[in-house]
Amino acid sequence: MSAEARTTEGAIKVEGVGRTYVDAYGHEVEALRGIDLFVNPGEFVSLIGASGCGKTTLLRLISGLDKPQAGKLFLDGTEIAGPSHERGLVFQQANLFPWETIEDNIAAGLKARRVYKEKKKEVQRYIDMTGLKGFERTYPHQVSGGMAQRASLARALINDPKVLLLDEPLGALDAFTRMDLQDRLLELWGERGTTMILVTHDVDEAVYLSDRIVIMTPRPGKIEEIIPLSSPRPRSRGDPEFLELRTLILEKLHFVSRPKGPEYFL
Amino acid sequence: MSEKTEGRGLARAVPSERYWKPRSKAWVAAEGLSLAALLTVNLLMPTVQEVEDLPYRIAVSLGLAFLAGAIVVSIFNEKARSRLYHHAQFVFALALVLIAWDLVTEKSDLLPLPFFPSAAQILQVIVEDYEKLLISTAYSLRLLVVGFAIGTVSGLATGIFLGWYRQWGYWVFPTVKIMSVIPATAWIPVAMIVFPSSFGAEVFLIVLSVWSPVAYMTATGIAGIPKAHIEAALTLGADERFLLFKVAVPGAMPSIFIGIYTATGLSFATLVVSEMIGAKAGLGWYINWAKSWSNYAKVYASIVIMAILFSLVMDLIFKLRDRALVWQKGLIK
Numbered sequence: 219m220s221a222e223a224r225t226t227e228g229a230i231k232v233e234g235v236g237r238t239y240v241d242a243y244g245h246e247v248e249a250l251r252g253i254d255l256f257v258n259p260g261e262f263v264s265l266i267g268a269s270g271c272g273k274t275t276l277l278r279l280i281s282g283l284d285k286p287q288a289g290k291l292f293l294d295g296t297e298i299a300g301p302s303h304e305r306g307l308v309f310q311q312a313n314l315f316p317w318e319t320i321e322d323n324i325a326a327g328l329k330a331r332r333v334y335k336e337k338k339k340e341v342q343r344y345i346d347m348t349g350l351k352g353f354e355r356t357y358p359h360q361v362s363g364g365m366a367q368r369a370s371l372a373r374a375l376i377n378d379p380k381v382l383l384l385d386e387p388l389g390a391l392d393a394f395t396r397m398d399l400q401d402r403l404l405e406l407w408g409e410r411g412t413t414m415i416l417v418t419h420d421v422d423e424a425v426y427l428s429d430r431i432v433i434m435t436p437r438p439g440k441i442e443e444i445i446p447l448s449s450p451r452p453r454s455r456g457d458p459e460f461l462e463l464r465t466l467i468l469e470k471l472h473f474v475s476r477p478k479g480p481e482y483f484l
Numbered sequence: 485m486s487e488k489t490e491g492r493g494l495a496r497a498v499p500s501e502r503y504w505k506p507r508s509k510a511w512v513a514a515e516g517l518s519l520a521a522l523l524t525v526n527l528l529m530p531t532v533q534e535v536e537d538l539p540y541r542i543a544v545s546l547g548l549a550f551l552a553g554a555i556v557v558s559i560f561n562e563k564a565r566s567r568l569y570h571h572a573q574f575v576f577a578l579a580l581v582l583i584a585w586d587l588v589t590e591k592s593d594l595l596p597l598p599f600f601p602s603a604a605q606i607l608q609v610i611v612e613d614y615e616k617l618l619i620s621t622a623y624s625l626r627l628l629v630v631g632f633a634i635g636t637v638s639g640l641a642t643g644i645f646l647g648w649y650r651q652w653g654y655w656v657f658p659t660v661k662i663m664s665v666i667p668a669t670a671w672i673p674v675a676m677i678v679f680p681s682s683f684g685a686e687v688f689l690i691v692l693s694v695w696s697p698v699a700y701m702t703a704t705g706i707a708g709i710p711k712a713h714i715e716a717a718l719t720l721g722a723d724e725r726f727l728l729f730k731v732a733v734p735g736a737m738p739s740i741f742i743g744i745y746t747a748t749g750l751s752f753a754t755l756v757v758s759e760m761i762g763a764k765a766g767l768g769w770y771i772n773w774a775k776s777w778s779n780y781a782k783v784y785a786s787i788v789i790m791a792i793l794f795s796l797v798m799d800l801i802f803k804l805r806d807r808a809l810v811w812q813k814g815l816i817k
């Protein structure tokens with residue numbers, strides 16, 4: 219499918235969504251309260267915020283794996299009723315099937331949708347793209363955490379969803395591989411116009427990739443501010459504008475003003 | 485013997501090495517000498533019982549010839565050499581035990597006949613009565629294969645169904661649980677009434693002994709699939725068929741195999757007991773028949789054949805498991 223064909227599809231609307239969990243001690247935890255968010259078709263949005271502010275919860279609600287207690291969620295105007303391959307999810311933990319090889323894990327979506335025969339060739343493409351060549355026949359417990367995460371990313375990408383929900387997909391990777399995969403992700407996004415919703419703790423990553431950055435705060439989890447980024451991609455990481463934005467967002471997250479808060483603890 | 489005995493809980497000093505005994509020529513020499521002594525004792529010492537020693541002597545000689553062959557091969561082949569060294573102590577001890585057995589039975593009459601025959605006499609019975617034993621083995625094997633196949637397939641079907649559909653599991657699983665603690669042989673009186681033929685009754689008992697552990701472990705395995713795997717499949721577009729057969733069942737395989745080899749052991753016990761009651765052939769029947777003649781050598785002969793047959797079946801099950809669960813290799817342990 220071409221980018222044009224796609225950019226009219228994949229709009230996400232989140233309307234007054236709230237979600238409260240009851241933890242193991244019977245205490246109520248308000249993971250999300252009053253979330254309103256509209257993501258345009260083909261838009262790249264990052265969610266950023268402290269641990270426990272409900273980022274994973276929001277992605278799970280959009281994916282349909284979880285249901286809100288208040289409010290509604292829509293994909294292209296249709297209410298989200300349950301999980302579907304139209305909304306792919308890359309889990310925070312790689313969550314591969316331990317009984318399948320890396321290759322079969324990546325092909326799982328094609329098999330689940332019964333299009334494996336026609337799209338068999340795709341598998342190798344995504345194996346190459348995520349740098350997993352040579353590990354096709356190994357099992358998940360035999361590869362490193364970063365490789366498992368890349369396989370998990372490939373497994374979601376190969377399914378060509380309308381909306382891709384990414385829960386810190388590059389979290390376990392070294393800086394070099396991470397930047398490489400960010401570029402691959404941008405390439406794919408440009409090619410297909412998939413709507414991307416990315417959770418990240420890495421401000422640089424958010425600034426490098428996003429159309430908009432959504433800053434969230436915890437207890438209860440809500441949206442604090444949405445920052446639009448207008449400069450065209452590919453962006454240069456050393457650019458003064460880039461650095462300025464980065465500082466701005468760190469300030470919003472109340473970290474720059476603190477004496478010694480290491481930013482990767484966000 | 486089998487390729488992968490590691491999983492069976494054999495204690496090992498060095499986990500990574502299969503052949504870890506001392507690489508000593510002295511032990512190989514002791515092995516050869518002890519086998520030779522075994523043959524010599526049997527040949528030269530006067531026998532006080534009425535026994536045909538020839539098959540036994542041939543068997544021991546074959547053992548010696550096999551050892552000689554292994555020594556020759558080990559000169560050229562490193563793996564054969566490791567194996568030779570590793571087993572030397574064991575065969576040495578085995579030969580000593582056989583010598584002792586020979587001495588307390590046919591060489592001295594120390595242990596009373598007919599209850600404790602010599603090894604030579606057991607072998608003699610196997611050779612002389614091979615026709616009846618062969619037929620008995622075939623009968624037992626047929627019973628085992630038919631009962632095991634029906635039991636495993638129905639157990640899998642029951643387990644998958646009860647593990648997957650909560651509502652059904654809630655109502656029916658307790659039955660499986662109860663059935664799995666009742667030895668199948670307790671149903672013998674019922675089986676004999678319900679089934680017109682003794683073969684039908686025997687198959688039924690084996691099916692029962694296999695069905696309940698397989699159903700039990702399959703159901704718990706399927707119900708215990710981590711939710712995360714199901715969720716991952718759902719976001720990839722899985723339908724129920726895919727969830728069940730490509731996620732739940734493969735994920736439950738380790739548990740299913742625990743059920744299958746529990747069932748294997750139980751099926752052996754059930755087989756022997758059920759053949760002892762109504763059957764007209766089979767290794768269990770043979771034992772009973774021999775006992776009524778007080779021919780204990782024949783009882784032991786049947787036991788020896790069972791040991792070989794059941795070990796082979798067990799090995800086959802373990803091979804299948806190792807193949808089905810390659811993905812677990814190195815994951816647990």
Ligand SMILES: Nc1ncnc2c1ncn2[C@@H]1O[C@H](COP(=O)(O)OP(=O)(O)OP(=O)(O)O)[C@@H](O)[C@H]1O
Pocket residue numbers: 239240241242247248249268269270271272273274275276310439
């Ligand atoms: N299934 C659950 N049961 C109980 N509490 C939950 C559950 N899922 C999430 N929570 C709670 O909801 C809050 C938000 O969790 P969530 O996983 O969405 O945070 P997050 O922003 O993704 O955090 P992190 O950055 O650490 O991944 C947390 O306080 C968490 O303890």
Ligand SMILES: [Mg+2]
Pocket residue numbers: 273274275310385
């Ligand atoms: Mg999270």
